[in-house]
Amino acid sequence: MGQSGTEGKKGGNQGHLSQIGDFHKNLLLCMSEGVWVIDPDAATVYVNPAMCAMLGYSEEEMIGVSFYKFQPEACRKDAAERLSERKPEASTERELVFIHKDGREIAAAVKTAPILSPDGEFRGVVSTVRDISEEKKKQHFTNRENRINQILSDLYIPLTDPKVIIFDIAKIILQHARDITGSKYGFVSELDESTGDNVAHTMSKMMASGYEMKENTREVRFPRGDDGKYPALWGHALNTGEAFYTNDPDSHPSSKGLPDGHIPVEKFLAVPVKLGDEIVGEIVLANPGRDYNDDDLYSIIRLGEFFGITIQRNRMFSDISDSELLLHQVFDNSPIRIYVKDSGGKIILANKALFENYGIEADEIIGKTILELSQLGLMKIEDAEQVEREERDLYSGKRKFLIYKECLTPRDGKVRWFRTQKSLFSYHDEICILGVSMDITQLREQEEELGRQLERYEDLQQVLENKDQKIYETYYQLNQIFNSSPVGMSLVDKEFNILMANETYCKLTNMDLKNVIQSKCYEVFRSESCFTKNCCLKLTQGGEKKLERQSLMERRDEQKIPCYVVSQPFFDFHGELIGVVHAYQDISQILKAQDDLKNKELQLYQSQKMEAIGRLAGGIAHDFNNLLTIIKGYTELLLLKSAGDKEMSEGLNEIFKASSSAASLTGQLLAFSRKQILDFKVLDLNHILKDMEKMLRRMVGENITVEIQLKSPMTSIRADSSQIEQVVMNLIVNAHDALPNGGSITISTRTELLENRTIPSVTHPVTGEYVILRIEDNGEGMSRETVDKVFEPFFTTKRPGEGTGLGLPTVFGIVKQHDGFIHVMSEVGTGSVFEIYFPAFNTILAGNAAPEKAEKKWTIRGKGETVLVVEDELPLSEFVRRVLEDNFYRVLTAGNLAEAKEIYLHKKSEISLVFTDLVLTDGFGMDYILFVRSIDPASKIIATSGYVDKQLDQNFFIDQGIPFIKKPYEVSLLLDTVHRILHGG
Secondary structure, three states: OOOOHHHHHHHHHHHHHHOOOHHHHHHHHHOOOEEEEEOOOOEEEEEOHHHHHHHOOOHHHHOOOEHHHHOOHHHHHHHHHHHHOOOOOOOEEEEEEEEOOOOOEEEEEEEEEEEEOOOOOEEEEEEEEEEOHHHHHHHHHHHHHHHHHHHHHHHHHHHOOOOOOHHHHHHHHHHHHHHHHOOOEEEEEEEOOOOOOEEEEEEOOOEOOOOOOOOOOOOEEEOOOOOOOOOHHHHHHHHHOOOEEEOOHHHOOOOOOOOOOEOOOOOEEEEEEEEOOEEEEEEEEEOOOOOOOHHHHHHHHHHHHHHHHHHHHHHHHOOOOHHHHHHHHHHHOOOOEEEEEOOOOOEEEEOHHHHHHHOOOHHHOOOOOHHHHHOOOOOOHHHHHHHHHHHHHHHHOOOOEEEEEEEEOOOOOOOEEEEEEEEEEEEOOEEEEEEEEEEOHHHHHOOOOOOOOOOOOOOHHHHHOOOOHHHHHHHHHHHHHHHHOOOEEEEEEOOOEEEEEOHHHHHHHOOOHHHHOOOEHHHHEEOOOOOOOOOHHHHHHOOOOOEEEEEEEEEOOOOEEEEEEEEEEEEOOOOOEEEEEEEEEEOHHHHHHHHHHHHHHHHHHHHHHHHHHHHHHHHHHHHHHHHHHHHHHHHHHHHHHOOOOHHHHHHHHHHHHHHHHHHHHHHHHHHHOOOOOOOOEEEOHHHHHHHHHHHHHHHHOOOEEEEEEOOOOOOOEEEOHHHHHHHHHHHHHHHHHOOOOOEEEEEEEEEEEEEEEOOOOOOOOEEEEEEEEEEEEOOOOOOHHHHHHOOOOOOOOOOOOOOOOOHHHHHHHHHHHOOOEEEEEEEOOOEEEEEEEEEEOOOOOOOOOOOOOOOOOOOOOOOOOEEEEEOOOHHHHHHHHHHHHHOOOEEEEEOOHHHHHHHHHHHOOOEEEEEEEOEEOOEEHHHHHHHHHHHOOOOOEEEEEOOOOOOOOHHHHHHHOOOEEEOOOOHHHHHHHHHHHHHOO
């Protein structure tokens, strides 16, 4: 500490750090929290990168600077007193404020602990510092939101009381606004619809003469100016439609001074009250004894939104009659959720069913958007965003109505499903959205969709004749709600006469309303329960409250429609039974969707079953190929040594033939499991069929005609020609077996461009250009059950000993390995059609040149070269070792990937050739090939495998110049390939 200034402090810093291990140094550097070390004089000794980033300084700018310089002036004294005591007190934790380099304040949680020397001397303080500024902000916003929500909740109680008038609510709102902001003065007003005057319903004392609104006055009017604008500061919010505050009112452009006797205005805040885009009132506040801020403005805007609802309520019910009130009660007590949204997406009207479904109070819904409701956990945010997008489409005219299902999670935690329909309608001269939702939770649980019902109401036309225009509009709106329902509804009296019906009911029954009214219900829409003891009207007269059933309804034109029917008794004002209200939900599409879903599930099950069988077949074939390689190899060696023993040679030849047949069977299993090793080339399917034509005609016999219809020119495919020949032969054999008494087989080709085409055997729509091979016979045909099983291994309809059951599974596997698919069409007695779809390669080949096959050579003698054999099957590894050593090669063996890498690293200079299997117990052979080539790019390698794994790219071997030997292989092929790679030729 003898040095001065920054250098001395940096030296001190190093002194401290010199006692810290590398691990702890790195830990300090990587910590997300700030670390700050100061000496007894409060000078900064060490700060980690996180601390520097938090305050915006570099380490050089902080080292040596007093800890207090980074705190506000008011906080420095307390920190200095704590440090001056120099007592080794216990660790402490508190919140402090620091000043960022850009001047803003940073709230932080600070944990401090003393630094003591070995003899207990106080050496300084170490602190961990965590930035909690955002936490503080979030807490502040949460507290603000909770407070305003509680106020709005309390305000909702008087709002729902018909006896409470707007003056009373305005007085309560003004008091809350003054309490929230600390304002001394203010008023709450409403714009007169006829004159445009700004009418203050309540006002604090604001005149020096002691003027105060008198109890019997109820209002003070502020008219517009001669220019049609509202004057002064209070008029600015009404003229612009924008909420604002100013802490220097005299300098505001709209300030026009104050009338004589008015109290001085030192601070000012005004919020326009709106209903949609219409300005309907105002809340004005002044002089809080401090500056107004954004929190104040936000809170008063929220109160303004509520007062807008109050004004709307006052307008709606100011002249309402008893009949209109009754209609509102019917609307409000409907068990179906009915609500209205304004053009801003806010819910401005809703019935009790909506509040009960959500499990929350009305004030938590009214005035909120669907996105705000989703933030309460009532539905997923992404679902709410989708709803808002669709409602915008409704307003833009892209859609005339919306029908969808939505999932809600009320506060009781029980997930409920609703079927919602929305459409546009005029409400108080504004285009709004009418939403009608039906609870379909029970129907969803039963894999049906519940219908919904609409509460009864009186004959609208009779009531409307005696009401004024305002009442007529209300009835008109309720009638729109009734007719907008997506559920057919009818009211039937005790004599089975239809008294009322909506438009959906008329569409369901295919009748005009005038023909429906006064018709008997069983003449218009009859169910199986009509004229029985289960008749809904009879059961209702017997005391049933609510009936729900699924019925097949028959119209007058005898068309039958499956419906979910909900029936409820309908009473008059005296409690006398009038009849029954029926709600009919057409569930035709639901039942169709269920059938479609069942079919898709069956397709998926079949696909998964074939995939599982394929994996099993591939695994068996893989292990079997290893065994066959050993059997064939040793047999071949024994044949070489028993050339003079005829009897033994004949026996060995039979073993060799049997193992070759087993290899062919294994190949079919591999083809089915799509693990067959293929040689892909660009081919013309027509050329292959022309080359096979003579052989196919001979194969089916004289009593079966073969007709070949080839499209020319033909788009090429990328395929293995031998495998395509196998597909054709297997399908022709299958067609031949279906024609025991003769018949015809037609082979044809075509190209087709598919666009989202649905193919029964494919679980997803198909798009793209395909080359199609079609083989059709007029034989016995197959049942649906047989078609579903034809591609399963070992399934056959032939008698024992006549077939292996692998012909069509082999076709299936080959086609799948070529990224194609098969469509089978067959019925008993009508023959069968197999259509094979191959992806087109978009090339038309001019000729039919077949690839040349390499001439097999057998040069079996080595010259002492070292071959590394990588094989995890020990018997097979021993067989290869013996063959190579018998032919003058030196052999190293490795049983797994790790051992192979170790051997190559230590003996790479000795190794002339690597012969590796591709499927090893601890890894993949391609990884080992890449490992060897990374060490020696010119290394000589031969790969082998009995099947194709998903990771095996056959083009890899072509690119790398690596020969590939397919298991089971013959000794001659192994020796010839080894000799060719080592010596060329």
